[in-house]
Amino acid sequence: MSELPAELLAEFRLAASRALAELRPLVASPNDGSIAALTRIAHQLKGSGGSYGFGALSKSAGLVEKSLAKELPSRLARMVAELEAIVGDLEPGPAPVAPPPPAPAPTAPVQRSILFGEDDPLIVALVKDRLEREGYVVEHRVNGNDVLAAADEISATLIILDAKLPGLDGFDILARLRQTERHARTPIMLLTALTGPQDAVRAFELGANDYVRKPFSPAELLARIKNLTHDR
């Protein structure tokens, strides 16, 4: 059982309930899209189970994900049964503690959330997948104005910006965030198709901590993010 603070456990329970709501109809009536959906949910459970301290669940979900890919439709029933077992693990869930502790325990793991402004759905999928596998929570926005608004609402450990976003572009967002007290020191990375050295210079002059050019390697991106968030 996880030893996380009550707020984080409550948050995990909420995410688990959502996964259950998606799983139940799939289990009841499997269809053509079941494998993809089950793989996605198992993948999410593997990532979130690990980052919230449910090691057994994470491992089990990882095995399900792997077997789903290998043993396609004919073995779907067995896979569904295995997922049911995960659902069973989740349902008792840790009870929420009514009064939240006054201050986080010094050993409590820090939730690493990343705000990601990007309008290319495939890049979003690539980055989200890689980061969520590592336990990061990725908040994604398509429009520059929405990124700026989300930066106020989310306590992001790191912000990744595409330079060419609809609405405000990445450079504008970067400049505005650096003018706020809240994000004066938040690590900000630009992930962009602009390859000219002058664009990188402009980004660093505006206060970017890193500049990654597209096409990119998700593995390298992850290493850079870990470096910026001191997650090595």
Place this chain on the structure above:
Amino acid sequence: MIDDLGRDRVFLGLALGILALIFMAIALIGTAVRFRIRNNETSRAWARREQGWDPLILAVLSGSQPDEVIHGLVAPADRFYFIEYLMRYARRLDGPERSLIEKLAAPYLGALVQRIANRDESFRARAIRTIGTLGQEQYRAEIVAALDDSSDLVAMAAARSLTQSGSPELATAVLGKLARFRQWRPSLIASMLARVGPAMAEPLRALMADLSAEAAVRVIAVEALAELSDPLAADEAARLLAGATDRNLVVALLGLVFVAGRAEHLPLVRPLVGSADAPVRARAFATVARLDPAFSAAQIAEVLQDESPWVPIRVVEALESVGARRLVDDINAAARRA
């Protein structure tokens, strides 16, 4: 009576004609709707296939699944679509993940190679572009051979692919075929060659100095060297200025001296300030302004009083492109005073 009968026939003919048109319109609408429905169904079918592939591709890219898992999901009829699907990933990825995408595509590229012999040039060009992106190593000979394709579109696809490989050996194969890209913008071809990097400088220098080569081909080489800011090429370019007669070549050589030259090249550039050709004059003025530390107010006035209004504009544009802010400010101030 006869008139009435004739009118009835005309009326009947018109009515039948209108009916026929209505039937034709209905048939056309029906066909359009049928095609629309069929296209929507095809799109939905492809979307379903992609939904099955997406999570597995992501799992393979992250290393949590072996790449073999994907192959069982691709039916033989879907192989071309699967290659196009992988192209979307290949365009966005670099490093080990890009190599993985190439590995995933490898078993399906053989069928695509057969399309290089297709009669339709757009099919051939597309096949070369895809093979060049996903199977450069495997099908190098086919891509180099496509430089000699009867279609310029296909040859350009091959040239792009070879220069994007980053390999100077492969890009040098393109140098030998530059003459066939005459109708393309020289700066486009020059950028493709320069992107390979400084390793291209030596063969480009040799082409620039080759007096037997076509001027248009030498212009491409000179522009690529200017993009590389090659200082050794600037020495040779300044020397070649004296004997060059082709206007585009002279302008390109001046452009190379402008970006990579030194003050010692000034004696070879100054005579061209008096050229009768405005583009040559403009580039020569800009080069002198940049390289001569003693570029004077009198020379600025000379630029502003040029008979062609394009000369001062081109000079300012050139200086701005290399960040010579002080000179641009001086010219602007002189223009305001004038």
